Amino acid sequence: MNDAIRYPAALLAEACQSRLVAADALPEDAAETVRALMHASCLGTDSHGVRLIGYYVDMLNNGGVNKRPLRRFEQTAPATGRLDADYGLAHASSYRAMNEAVALARHAGIGAVTVHHSTHYGAGGAYALAAAEQGFVSLVLSNSDPAVALAGGRAPFHGTNPIAMGAPVRNRQPWLLDMATSSIPFNRVKLYRSLGLPLPPEVALNEEGHPTLDAMQARFLQPLGGMAYGHKGAALAGMVTILSAILAGADPDPVMISTAEAQKGPKPQNVGHIMVAFDPARFIGQEAFEAEMERYLDVLRNSPPAEADVPVCAPGDKEWEEASKRAELGIPVDPDTAQFLGL
Amino acid sequence: MNDAIRYPAALLAEACQSRLVAADALPEDAAETVRALMHASCLGTDSHGVRLIGYYVDMLNNGGVNKRPLRRFEQTAPATGRLDADYGLAHASSYRAMNEAVALARHAGIGAVTVHHSTHYGAGGAYALAAAEQGFVSLVLSNSDPAVALAGGRAPFHGTNPIAMGAPVRNRQPWLLDMATSSIPFNRVKLYRSLGLPLPPEVALNEEGHPTLDAMQARFLQPLGGMAYGHKGAALAGMVTILSAILAGADPDPVMISTAEAQKGPKPQNVGHIMVAFDPARFIGQEAFEAEMERYLDVLRNSPPAEADVPVCAPGDKEWEEASKRAELGIPVDPDTAQFLGL
Numbered sequence: 001m002n003d004a005i006r007y008p009a010a011l012l013a014e015a016c017q018s019r020l021v022a023a024d025a026l027p028e029d030a031a032e033t034v035r036a037l038m039h040a041s042c043l044g045t046d047s048h049g050v051r052l053i054g055y056y057v058d059m060l061n062n063g064g065v066n067k068r069p070l071r072r073f074e075q076t077a078p079a080t081g082r083l084d085a086d087y088g089l090a091h092a093s094s095y096r097a098m099n100e101a102v103a104l105a106r107h108a109g110i111g112a113v114t115v116h117h118s119t120h121y122g123a124g125g126a127y128a129l130a131a132a133e134q135g136f137v138s139l140v141l142s143n144s145d146p147a148v149a150l151a152g153g154r155a156p157f158h159g160t161n162p163i164a165m166g167a168p169v170r171n172r173q174p175w176l177l178d179m180a181t182s183s184i185p186f187n188r189v190k191l192y193r194s195l196g197l198p199l200p201p202e203v204a205l206n207e208e209g210h211p212t213l214d215a216m217q218a219r220f221l222q223p224l225g226g227m228a229y230g231h232k233g234a235a236l237a238g239m240v241t242i243l244s245a246i247l248a249g250a251d252p253d254p255v256m257i258s259t260a261e262a263q264k265g266p267k268p269q270n271v272g273h274i275m276v277a278f279d280p281a282r283f284i285g286q287e288a289f290e291a292e293m294e295r296y297l298d299v300l301r302n303s304p305p306a307e308a309d310v311p312v313c314a315p316g317d318k319e320w321e322e323a324s325k326r327a328e329l330g331i332p333v334d335p336d337t338a339q340f341l342g343l
Numbered sequence: 344m345n346d347a348i349r350y351p352a353a354l355l356a357e358a359c360q361s362r363l364v365a366a367d368a369l370p371e372d373a374a375e376t377v378r379a380l381m382h383a384s385c386l387g388t389d390s391h392g393v394r395l396i397g398y399y400v401d402m403l404n405n406g407g408v409n410k411r412p413l414r415r416f417e418q419t420a421p422a423t424g425r426l427d428a429d430y431g432l433a434h435a436s437s438y439r440a441m442n443e444a445v446a447l448a449r450h451a452g453i454g455a456v457t458v459h460h461s462t463h464y465g466a467g468g469a470y471a472l473a474a475a476e477q478g479f480v481s482l483v484l485s486n487s488d489p490a491v492a493l494a495g496g497r498a499p500f501h502g503t504n505p506i507a508m509g510a511p512v513r514n515r516q517p518w519l520l521d522m523a524t525s526s527i528p529f530n531r532v533k534l535y536r537s538l539g540l541p542l543p544p545e546v547a548l549n550e551e552g553h554p555t556l557d558a559m560q561a562r563f564l565q566p567l568g569g570m571a572y573g574h575k576g577a578a579l580a581g582m583v584t585i586l587s588a589i590l591a592g593a594d595p596d597p598v599m600i601s602t603a604e605a606q607k608g609p610k611p612q613n614v615g616h617i618m619v620a621f622d623p624a625r626f627i628g629q630e631a632f633e634a635e636m637e638r639y640l641d642v643l644r645n646s647p648p649a650e651a652d653v654p655v656c657a658p659g660d661k662e663w664e665e666a667s668k669r670a671e672l673g674i675p676v677d678p679d680t681a682q683f684l685g686l
Contacts, residue, residue, distance in 0.1 A: 154649040
């Protein structure tokens with residue numbers, strides 16, 4: 001980010017909390033939203049960090065988010081449960097659902113909790129990490145509003161439907177994945193528009209469903225895999241839709257109202273999530289699992305790179321490195337967001 | 344397949360069973376192997392169909408597969424279990440593990456069973472389908488020997504680590520996904536070699552870890568996503584390794600002996616799998632789930648295609664269409680395999 005001034009995390013967290021509470025969010029819900037935003041901002045995922053504060057404030061103000069949700073959790077079997085999030089701030093719903101999944105997994109070995117009547121939950125890695133920090137392997141999926149074409153399609157169909165996963169590692173920060181099932185997010189298209197630069201090949205489509213390098217002509221995204229292998233990215237997006245939305249009883253992506261519409265209100269989206277926690281103690285064993293993860297990652301990091309000066313890395317490596325840097329130097333915030341936060 | 348003669352499924356199944364039993368496989372293990380091979384051959388996935396019979400016979404003869412396995416299943420918690428496959432034919436181990444996962448899910452809402460000391464299990468979709476046919480949503484993962492580079496790597500690291508999933512659909516065959524996390528399998532490289540054709544871009548790397556279009560120079564594969572987004576394919580491969588091998592206590596891909604080595608024997612691979620079954624009745628409800636799947640797929644198939652004469656489709660659509668065709672016309676078998684089967 002050019003023109004970004006760096007701020008300490010604690011200061012940013014306080015400012016975000018104030019803005020959410022000023023928009024009449026429950027303080028405890030606001031705190032979970034701030035926790036998730038700070039997760040993203042600390043690890044360098046600025047697209048899902050404090051930059052989104054204005055979006056959530058708009059949704060609180062306009063009805064895209066319920067300020068006084070009555071969340072209802074129902075355990076449906078020894079290892080499963082459903083959370084009706086009542087359209088509350090989705091970060092609070094998601095941390096809650098993952099906590100329930102972990103509690104189920106402690107008893108049953110694995111726990112799976114779906115969430116329906118939910119809203120935009122930000123970075124799924126936040127909830128995956130929450131479980132990994134307690135020693136669990138976690139899988140976190142959410143659907144989202146249509147933005148990505150099917151392979152061979154000429155309309156947005158699936159959302160960017162991210163896959164997040166965490167796994168504890170001995171002597172290290174967790175292995176942490178958080179990826180969209182499109183090649184790039186639509187925000188990246190907007191960035192290229194503002195920079196006046198051509199898009200990378202095979203990431204976006206024009207109105208007719210044909211690939212375009214012109215960011216101004218780009219209307220929606222291609223699934224991961226591009227023209228030749230986009231059926232794989234589309235299939236992964238479908239996997240996310242089925243597990244997070246159809247199983248949950250939320251709106252499948254193609255019929256979900258858009259994020260922009262939800263921001264204006266008064267109708268919220270009905271987003272679905274699923275949180276799965278696996279207890280390694282019920283498989284290979286907790287210590288053995290974490291030790292084997294460490295060995296696997298040692299082998300990975302010592303694997304020869306194609307370019308001598310660019311070592312290979314595992315999901316999360318760059319994020320944890322950036323987190324160390326930001327802990328020292330502060331978190332860069334763009335001028336608009338800084339102004340919104342009164343900094 | 345050029346020069347392929349078509350045979351009825353029952354005839355092929357009988358011939359495969361005979362060859363496996365002649366190689367001293369237990370008849371019940373052989374029957375499960377044949378079931379999985381016929382799944383692939385009937386649905387058109389010839390790479391994992393009866394063509395592999397010689398490979399499994401070699402492994403039985405040379406020690407890559409244990410002819411008299413003592414499989415030990417241990418339930419470890421209300422929703423989890425582990426199967427020590429004792430290096431038996433992996434199709435029998437995998438159907439067994441999925442059956443156990445379904446049994447756990449009937450009681451606990453979800454069931455997860457890992458398999459260790461396993462061997463090459465063929466097409467994961469076979470086991471995903473077995474659960475979907477009983478009304479469960481299934482996830483089936485297996486690691487495999489190193490064949491795919493990391494993003495920015497110059498050596499094979501992960502296996503092609505497929506992701507398979509099934510979901511029941513009202514009035515229809517199940518939604519069925521079975522995909523490698525590389526863009527193409529290495530068999531495709533061999534096919535291009537034999538055809539003397541250049542490879543598609545960004546699917547394979549040469550000895551130095553640089554992309555090549557020359558099939559003769561190709562040494563290993565690129566992860567799904569190619570040069571720019573291969574970190575996503577590599578991350579998905581890592582997800583598969585962690586859940587199917589590290590959690591199970593099998594060999595992680597980078598230290599697994601090769602498929603070719605296992606074929607020569609006497610040492611088997613120690614492959615890992617994981618089978619997860621979700622009971623829709625414990626989430627949105629069985630009928631509601633299957634009906635919503637049907638609606639989702641109706642919307643999908645009516646989504647406008649980029650090319651008017653190429654409709655979009657869902658995972659499994661082409662396979663079920665091919666299955667109908669093959670049920671009528673028979674299954675094409677290449678001359679070498681036909682000869683091996685004594686046809």
